[in-house]
Amino acid sequence: MLIMSLHDPISDMLVSINNGQKSNKTLIFVPNSNIKRNILLVLKNEGYIIDFEPNGYFIKIFLKYFNNKSVIEYIKRVSSPGLRVYKPSNQLPKVLSGLGIAIVSTSQGIMTDKDARKRRIGGEIICYIA
Missing domain, CATH: 3.30.1370.30 (Ribosomal Protein S8; Chain: A, domain 1)
Structure with missing residues (x-):
């Protein structure tokens, strides 16, 4: 179990x-x-x-x-229940200079930082993965 x-x-x-x-x-x-x-x-x-x-x-x-x-070499939780991390679209981080991704929870669903930047929406940064 x-x-x-x-x-x-x-x-x-x-x-x-x-x-x-x-x-x-x-x-x-x-x-x-x-x-x-x-x-x-x-x-x-x-x-x-x-x-x-x-x-x-x-x-x-x-x-x-x-x-x-x-394939996943690096995985890190960013936002947690005790400390939420929200960023606008112009402040979303680029993980390893764009080689990795940040998973972001937005008003339009969960997506990568690249998609959120393209749509110009910010949100809660869930985790970094590279």
Whole structure:
């Protein structure tokens, strides 16, 4: 049985992805929620994971590797339940000078920093991934 803290479920998912890749797992399970599915959709579209499948109470996440190295080298939670970080579109950070992405929760949904800048909307910075 999977036991996780429920104070910050997004952070728990990011840590599970990071730990899964460090231990060379191809498949991990995290508890299901709408925001997690939206974040995973961004990760899939940007090529950081192979795929994900919502499966009842859990989400199956298929991790991606290239030349036996994990595709995600850096993952960091920025905004947390105790300290929210909001930025307007002109102040959204460029992760590793544009080589990584920041996932942003906006009024038009969850998207990358590049998409938010293009649409000129700011929002809450969820995490950095490179």
